[in-house]
Amino acid sequence: MKKLQIKYIAIILSLIIFASCSKVLDKQSLVNSNADQVYNDSATAVLSLNYIYTQNLPSWFGNGSVSAIGSAGPCNLTEECRSDNIYVKGTVTQETVGDIGTSNSAGTNYGKIRAINQFIQDVNAGTINSGTKNRFIAQALFWRAFRYFELVKLYGGVPLVLKPLPAVGSAAKAAAMVPRSSTTATFQQIVADLDTAINYLPPNWSAVDYGRITKGAAQAYLGRVLLTWASPQFNPNNDVNRWQAAYDASTAAIATLSANGYGLYPKEDVTMWTTEGANSDGTPKNPEAVMVTEYNPATDANGMANNNYTNATLPKYIGTSGGSTQPTWDEVQAFPMADGYAPGSSPNYTYNPQTFFLNRDPRFYQTIAYNGCSWPVVxxxxxxxxxxxxxxxxxxxATKSTETSASSTGFYCRKAIDPNISASNLMYSGTDWMEIRYAEVLLNQAESAAEIGHLGIGQEAYNNLIAIRKRAGILPGTNSMYGLQTGMDQTQMINAIMFERQIEFAYEGRRYWDLRRRNLLEGTLNGKMRQGLTIVLNNTGTASDYALLTRDASSGNTNASLAAYYLANFSVTPVNVDTYPIDYQTADHFFGIPTAALQNNTALIQNNTWGGSFDPLQ
Structure with missing residues (x-):
């Protein structure tokens, strides 16, 4: 589904290609074509399926094209980054989140669901052999579940449209007046679609079809769905049966994935992101990549093209558009020490904010770019x-920054930045987005295991935390606990798992959704004013341009020598980058339905936290 530089030499060659998910395919919508011309031949039906992939695959940070949260930037909604936005200000209105759709368009969630439903109906009516037909429909059902899960996270229950409605005329208008299903019914439909998909999807596709949804990816996604359904946002009475279902789903996913070449990538560095594609037998070259959105290294006329992540993330002064993801001092300080203990509580390392980069969790150095760090790029x-x-x-x-366009926090994100992309190709990054990493499946299982009482050493909660910390390179310690407290009770274990998610998935768009589903946004963030770090070269009382100091030679090539350089030459001062404290609204646990959506569909009922009578907890 990417990077295949194929020339259309002959029609027969293109027919072979049609059977794959290659991004050289012309992924045009065929839902308005004559069904007999399309859905009686798998080579043409797959074009419509590829269109569904292109319409629904999430982009970097898990963002979708119709996502209000994606537009704001999930990292900007937590302590990871800072931006001025109405979510953290607490000024969200019912008009803010329009993901449910306020107009009739193919690009809205329901426009995409219509294309999926049309595909399912037409494939079912076609004469393609049953095995191929089932695999086609299974993939479409996955994407329908994906779209409804994106909606239910935001609003609670939504209208469930499971077949294509009439497109025009008074009958179409009447048919579109679909009331909201309960939140329970919406989750049940998502689960049903995923269960059917899991039943028919293969554990791996052929190498040329790498990137299609596999059985293990669908199971892992089901685990994510059920974890959310079991979390306090949707489960205030803590029904343990929901946690058991989430545990069972993630356990099944791990069994399928581990039997088919998936697992933790052996080390946590940039190659975890730049290792892509499949082996000749279809197993992934990168075992971590459970569900991916693939990108081409250059723009072409078909399908998903290059991503803008690298160009938008690197510092602007080296010729990018960017520096758009700037870590806060809050997140920098959150990372553990090299032994897994929190800064200030380690028995092995003293933490000094002046030399904050010394002896940290190895993930720190793969995530945070800081003043003086060695960072191979371009x-x-x-x-x-x-x-x-x-x-x-x-x-x-008077002071001046060494940067022509200075970071507002003093830091940059370096996660997944390919060091081999040349300056001339910064705009054409082909690095894939991993929507589901194997590490997430482990932590989903760990959290649900803890909630059903699997808390002992040797059980999933401890085992999975240890596996992830070991892979990260944290020191095991004399007790081989990698900095974890022994004998944690349920509350302590859940806190440890949430902290591990914060560090492991930093700048991957997960933090906001994790805090939201556990009703922790207000308790964790309200009242906080996010900070950056201002580093100033000491003044010697002369008029010299201190930017000309031989910094590279003076700072040395190790963190220890850089630390000595800091202590001798720099003052380090935390500064507020927010101008107001964060103030999340409780009503935002379920967003309001926009006025235009209510007017377009008079059967819709507003959420009870926004003046209506619909209870999103039912």
Missing amino acids: GNANYRLWTYYYYTKANGT
Whole structure:
């Protein structure tokens, strides 16, 4: 489903290609074509299926094209990054989140669901052999479940449309007046679609079809769905049966995935993101990549093209558009020490905010780019990042940044930045987005296991945390607990798992949704003013341009030598980058239905937290 530089030499060759999910395919919608011309031949029906993939595959950070949260940037809604937005201000209105659709368009959630339903109906009516037909429909059902899950997370229950409605005329208008199903019924439909998909999907596809939804990916996604259904946002009375269902789903996913070449990538570095594709037998080259959105390294006329992540994330002064993902001082300090203990509580390492980068969890160095760090980028293996300020007047009354467009926090995100992309190709990154990593499946299982009482050492909660910390490179310690407390009770274990998710999935768009589903947004973030770090070169009382200091030679090539350089040359000061404290609204646990949607479909009822009578907890 990416990067295949295929030339259309002959029609017969293209027919072979049609059977794959390659992004060189012309993924045009065929839902309005003559069904007999399309759905009696798998080579043409797959074109319509490929269109469904292109319409629904999430982009970087898990964002979708119709997502209000995606537009705001999930990282900006937590302590990971900072932006001025109405969510953290607490000024969300019922008009804010329009994902349910306020107009009739193929690009809305229901427009996409219509295309999926049309595909399912037409494939069922066609004469394609039953095995191929079932695999086609299974993939479409996965994407229908995906779309409804995106909606139910935001609003609670939504109208369930399971067949294509009339497109035009008074009958179409009447048919579109579909009332909201209960939240329970919506989740039940999502689960039913995923169960059917799981039944017919293969554990792996052929190498040319890498990127299609597999049985294990559908099971892992079911685990994510049921974990959300069991979480406090939807389960205030803590029905343990929901946690058991979530545990069973993730356990089944792990069994399928581990039997078919999936598992934790052996090390946590950039190659976990840049290792892509499948082996000749269809097993993934990257075992971590359970569900991926593939990208081409250059724009083409068909399907998903290059992503903008690298160009938008690297510092602007090296020729990018960017620096759009800037870690806060809050997130920088959250990372554990090298032994897995929190900064300030480690028995092995003293934490000094002045030299914050010393002896940290190895994931810190793969995630956070900081002043003075060695950061190979744009083909320069010796590149070193500098973000400090220096005095331009001898009396210390004026400062200037070493950057032409300075980071507002003093940091940059370096996760998944391919060091081999040249400056001329920054806009054409082909790095795939991993929507589901194997690590998530382990942590989903760990959380649900803890909630049903599997808390002992040797059970899933401990085992999965240890596996992820071991892969990260945290030191085992004399007790081989990788910094974890022994004998944790349920509350302590859940807190440990949520913390591990914060670190492991930093800047992957997961944090906001995790805090939301556990009703932790207000308790974790309200009242907080996010901070950055201002680093200033010490003033020596002269009028020299201190940016000309031989920084690379003076700072050395190790963190210890850089730390000595910091202590001798820099002052380090946390500063607020927010101008107001975060103030999430309780009503945002389920967003309001926009006025236009209510007017377009008079059968819709507003949520009870926004003046209506619909209870999203039923």
